[in-house]
Amino acid sequence: FSQACSTLHRVQIENAIIAxxxxxEAYMADLIGRCLMIKPELLADSDMPFKVSELxxxxxxxxxLMWLSAQYVQRSVRSKSHSELIRRFGSMAKRDVVKSNxxxxxxxxxxxxxxxxxxxxxxxxxxxxxxxxxxxFPYPRKPIVVEPGDLIAAHKAAYxxxxxxxxxxxxxxxxxxxxxxxxxxxxxxxxx
Numbered sequence: 001f002s003q004a005c006s007t008l009h010r011v012q013i014e015n016a017i018i019a020x021x022x023x024x025e026a027y028m029a030d031l032i033g034r035c036l037m038i039k040p041e042l043l044a045d046s047d048m049p050f051k052v053s054e055l056x057x058x059x060x061x062x063x064x065l066m067w068l069s070a071q072y073v074q075r076s077v078r079s080k081s082h083s084e085l086i087r088r089f090g091s092m093a094k095r096d097v098v099k100s101n102x103x104x105x106x107x108x109x110x111x112x113x114x115x116x117x118x119x120x121x122x123x124x125x126x127x128x129x130x131x132x133x134x135x136x137f138p139y140p141r142k143p144i145v146v147e148p149g150d151l152i153a154a155h156k157a158a159y160x161x162x163x164x165x166x167x168x169x170x171x172x173x174x175x176x177x178x179x180x181x182x183x184x185x186x187x188x189x190x191x192x
Contacts, residue, residue, distance in 0.1 A: 013146045014118050017154050021082075021115040024108075024158050028085040029077050031165065035092060035173045036069040042092050042173070043068070048075060082112045086165070095168040097161070104160035110136075111154040117144060 036042055048071070054060065060067040077085060086105065090097040098105045113129045114137075123144050125137045137144065186192060 010146055013148060013151050014123070014144075016151050017111060017146065018115050018118060020154050020158050021112055024082065024162070025085070027162060028082070028089065028165075029073050031169060032077050032085070032089055032092065033069040033073040035089075035169060036072055037065050038177050039173050040065055040068065043072060046072070048072065083109060086161070089165060089169070093168045093172040095172060097164055097168065100168075101161055101164040104157045104164070107153065107157035108161050111150075111157060114144070114146075114150070114154075 050071070054071075057067075077088070080088070086097050110129075110133045113126070113132055117124065117126045117129045125140050125142050125144055127140045129137050129144075130140045
């Protein structure tokens, strides 16, 4: 089917790269929100303002940690660049994610630029993309042509970066929280 329609083949690769970028954004938002629920003191130096009307909602009163985490993610995480999210998490975890995995970080940023050009520039090479990834996309305003290897490389970079971030999240913030939650759930479900 792909051989019969090369345009469809290209669009599938483009859509997959866009989906991987979206999944990475969701992963970062979920991870940062989860870390704040586990360790709310990470926000001790935050100057995020709240109105009293926000603080007295049923959601804020019934589950303050969940509400605070969701508010922080909504206000300070959504609509941020992937680089900002990675650095923000690194600041929370007191780890340099970029320095710890420079190769995947650099590769991932190129794929984020590719994703942005596909979505926001009608599939044309942007000046930023041509500058950052000149060997692959040297000519601004030319149509982007993706290859199957691009999809594999995008997945590899995102996966490698996520592994680094997970390792830091577990070692510095999450710790045994997941194991404790699982033990509580097993106890509630089975009494053991």
